Amino acid sequence: MSTSVGAVRSLEGWTRTWVARMRSAGGCLWRALSVLLSLVVLIPAPATVAAAQPALALQVELDPTTRQLFVQAELRPAQAAYRFVLHEALRPSAARAGARALDIRALGQRGALRAWQVDNRAGEALVLHYGGTLPALDGARDHRSVLRAMPPMASAQGSYLPAGSAWYPRPDAELFDYAVQLVVKGGQRALVAGRLLEEMLPGGAGDDYRARFVFEQLTDGIDLMAGPYAVRERLVTQADGRPLRLRTYFPPALDAEPDLANAYLDDSQRYIERYAAQIGAYPFTEFSVVASPLPTGFGMPTLTYIGEQVLRLPFIRATSLGHEVLHNWWGNGVMVDYGRGNWSEGLTTFMADHAYKREASAAGAREMRLGWLRDFAALPADAHTALVDFRSRTHGAAAAVGYGKAAMLFVMLEDEIGEEAFARGIRLFWTQQRFRIADWGALQRAFETAAGRSLEGFFHQWLTVPGGPAPRLEGARLTDDAGGGAGARLRLTLSQADPVHALRLPVRVQTGERAQTFQVRLDSARAEVELDVGFVPEAVTLDPELRVWRLPEPDQLPPILRQWMVATAPRLVVADALVEASEGGEGGEGGDGARSREVEQAARALAARLFERVPMRGGFQALLTQGGPVLLAGTEGAVRRVLERARLPVHPEELPPGGSARVWTVQRAEGPPLAVVAGIDAAAVSAVQRPLPHYGSQSWLVFDGARIRARGVWEAPGRAVLVER
16 A cells, blocks of 8 residues: 655664655555566666666675575765664674775664664775574564564565665665665565666576666665565556566466456556556656565555455455555655655545545545544544654554545645646646655645645644544524525534634535535634525535545444544453353353353454454443443354343344354444454354454454455434524
């Protein structure tokens, strides 16, 4: 999906801030035409490749099987005292300037990072040698943990050295260009972002893979990926005549899927052409889809790194791939000034995910916006942070703000200034900020130029005021009926709680099949607005298409699992343990204590994966007393008995029958919000541990093992205010 940021902080003030990109979930995949299996592929450097020495030149040798990494780095520090940071698994062995050996001093360590210093003449070429044994690839990482800082990791199944893991010494500049020569053992292939200049495939057992990449633009980090890849390639010509290399790097089993690689190549080309037409020419010479052994969804310049387990899923190509392609403009073409907020994820979500839904149907786009608002409403009050403070998606609360609210900002901005001005602003922002670091202010200025007016108030309130408004339509009264159905004057009473926002609110006035939509302004705590309507209205609905970031009314908010995931004080009740205690030692279905303990372990593991905070263990009274949301988990029989005892419905009528496990939410006027997980046995409860956190926007789900069988959201149509006469 996306780009995010990590910072390696200073050790007692002597290391520079390290801004590195760790991208988060999304998905991207495509098709391939020609197969690269020749022994040697030499790709001559185009005439446009700069002859000047890059800011950083790396010669990298990686053995994935032994996890050994050896690197020679060459750079020209501007300062005589060059300080750099490496992961603790890597140690410098030598430094030189020309033929002169230089001393390397250890400065200290913080966490897994060590700092070093080399004294040299300012501006003189410095060569560093370092290496070590990398940590083993942690295949147990889930989709949440890969969004946080990761070390450089290697294995025979795949290797990933993130830009923020301190696997290379950074140049002085915040942005830099680079050249990387790769030597990889074990018959594997590797790549970094950039232009592929030369590639030599292993000629036989024991031979090394060799490749040379350059990144001629400016960037803020280098990610390295390696694996047992089969590579497919397609060469195409872009609309402006420049060549474009498209590739897939898939493990053999994935590559063997009929037409899968070709589908990813086709769709990658289609998305690149789409966004080149909307924004400006594609800023790079290649784009690759790289399979990851981790559950990643990262977008780097010229490539995306996607978990191989999801690459087969059709929705990845239909939505996530386009999202990651677009990050080559937003986040990698124009880089984010993370210290002043991350605008990239919201703009990418608006121009990719929301745009695809809008093109398919207005109803689909509305459903996506409803999902953003539901996620916002599910947040506890202490998670209502300002949008300008969003850096990266490390948990559900951050995603609701940094993706949902940010994307809705662009929905509202397009409504505010019009589609044509919005399109001009997008192209202007790209032209002005290409390969520069930009903040929200630069984006605002581009749209102000395109719109021909100040947007200070708009951006200020949506970026700096935490949370969102809660506008309400309190009443509608007919003040002047022209008679005979010719028309009417309508007075609306609107209100909002503090903090007061300046809102542009759509209201739909209707009678029978006739409807008319108006835009009204609300910039105070309470206001009355009069409208001239072309017919005598019967009812009025506030923002029926959900085009304003706000806290919807309760009857627009069905309970969804996100409420449980982000809860500040969640509680877990294990049904089988309650039944065993109340029935003198019987298990959930009359089984023995060992079976009950298996269910207990499965429920605890499920709660640990579902909740972002450690849940409290609760007894039967937790189902009845107010407090944090409750998860009731166990086998079907035990869950049924506990719900009957609590006088709650044992099974929602709308929930489809069948499946090995069923999950549903219950919103009650009395008692805490309740989510239920009922499986046919302990194994069924365990099976939903991994997939369930991916479905935070759902009210109910039915599983067969770990596979989703059915899902949905409870109906919550909202209310229409009747017109008084």
